[in-house]
C-alpha cells in the first residue's frame with residue numbers, strides 16, 4: 446500500500462487526534478496510522494482530568510485557609526531560587542498581592558501559578574544526583590494555552606463539567622472533567638472533527654521507521670497486522686504521537702534512574718501498545734532525548750491488574766490512605782512520586798483509600814469516574830463497603846479499633862485544619878457518613894516523563910537543539926515538560942495543547 450497526504454500522524458491517542466483535527470482544520474490532508482485495533486491509546490484509559498486556570502468555572506470553588514497560606518508563602522520566595530522560572534514567580538507575586546487586596550473567598554488561579562506548580566512538582570533529583578526541572582518555554586506554552594485549547598475542544602463538541610476539583614497529585618483545584626468519563630470525552634470530538642474534515646484513519650498499521658530524504662523527514666514505513674507493507678509519504682510533515690514506554694519493561698529498565706527498584710514485572714496502568722516506538726524511531730533519525738530516567742508510578746492502581754479503574758474516591762483533598770494496619774502513612778495531597786514511594790514501603794506495597802458517602806465520588810447513577818458500576822465492584826471485591834467503620838475494618842482483616850481511631854483522629858485534623866502527622870494542608874469533608882468504602886491500591890507504572898526533545902512549535906530537536914526538518918511530536922512521546930514528576934491532570938492538557946500545535950506547525954511547515 447502506498448499513500449500520500451500533507452500530514453502523516455503516527456499514533457491515534459489524544460495527541461495524535463488533536464494533531465489530526467488541527468491540521469485538517471488548517472486545510473491539510475491527513476492520514477493517522479494506529480497500530481492497535483482502535484484509536485484511544487492511554488488517553489482513553491485516563492481519568493480525563495484537564496488542568497487549567499478557568500475564571501468562569503473556578504468561581505464555584507471556595508478558597509480556604511491552607512490554599513491562602515500557600516499563596517502567601519510565595520510572596521516570601523526569592524526569584525533566584527526558581528531558576529529559569531523566575532519570571533513566572535515575579536508575575537505571580539504581583540497577582541497574589543492584587544488578589545489579597547480584594548475578595549479572597551473566590552479561588553485564585555492563573556497560568557503563572559500553574560507554571561510554578563509544574564516547576565515545583567517536576568523538579569527532582571535522580572539516583573545519580575542529577576537534578577531536572579521542566580523546560581520553561583514548554584511549560585509556559587502549556588499553561589498559557591491550556592484554557593484556549595480547552596475552549597477549542599469544547600467548540601468541537603467536548604462536554605466539560607462545571608465542577609472543578611483536584612485530581613490526585615494536581616496540587617491545586619484546577620482539574621476539569623469531561624461529562625462522558627475518561628479521555629473519551631476529548632478523543633471523540635477530536636476524531637469526529639478530523640474525520641469530518643477528510644482525515645483517513647488506518648487501524649492495525651504499525652509505524653516501523655521514518656523516511657528521510659536530503660535531511661528531511663518525508664514519510665514513514667509501516668506494516669499492517671496482516672503483514673502488508675505500507676509506505677506513507679508526507680507532503681508537509683510527520684507528527685510523532687505514539688505515547689510513552691510504560692508498557693515496555695526492558696526500556697523502563699534501560700533508562701530508569703529514579704526508582705531504586707523497578708522490577709520487570711511491575712504492573713502498569715498503560716495500554717500494552719505503549720512500547721516507546723516513537724522514541725526509538727525518533728532517535729534513529731537523530732532526535733535528542735530528554736528526561737528519560739524519570740518514570741511516574743501511579744500510587745493508586747488496582748493491586749492485581751495495575752489498572753487505574755475499579756475503585757471509588759473523590760477529589761484529592763478528600764482522600765484518606767491507610768495501610769493494612771489501618772494507619773495513615775503519607776500526606777494524601779502530595780505529589781504522586783511522594784505517594785508512590787510511601788506506598789512502596791507499606792506491607793505488601795498495599796494500602797486502602799477510605800471514603801464515605803460524601804467523598805466516594807459516586808455518580809447518582811451509581812458509577813465511579815471510569816463508569817464502573819459500584820454494585821459490581823462491591824460484588825467482585827474490587828472495593829469494600831460497610832455501614833460502619835468497624836465493619837469495614839473487619840472486612841479488611843484489620844484491627845477494628847485501629848481504623849476507627851485513625852479516622853477519628855483524621856476528622857479532628859480536618860476540624861483544626863492541620864495534620865501534625867503528615868502535614869496535609871488541604872482537606873475535604875469529614876469521613877463520617879455511611880456507607881463507608883475502602884479501595885485496595887498499589888503503585889504501578891503510569892507515565893514516562895522523558896522522550897523526544899521539542900520546541901514550542903512541537904518541532905523535534907536534534908542533539909544541537911536544531912529542528913529536524915519535517916518531524917514534529919506531541920504527547921507522552923515527548924520530554925521536557927513534566928521533568929521528574931508530572932502533576933496529575935497535566936497530561937491531558939499537555940497532549941491536547943501540543944497535539945494541536947504539532948498539527949498546525951506541520952500543516953504550516955514551520
Ligand code: ADP
Pocket residue numbers: 455456457458459460461478479480481483484485486487488489650651652653686687688689718719720722723919920921922940
Ligand atoms: P498520548 O497521550 O501522547 O496521545 P496515547 O498512549 O494516548 O499517547 O496514544 C498513543 C497511540 O499511539 C496509541 O494508540 C498507540 O497504540 C499508538 N502507537 C504506538 N506505537 C505505534 C506505532 N509504532 N505505530 C502506530 N501507532 C502506534
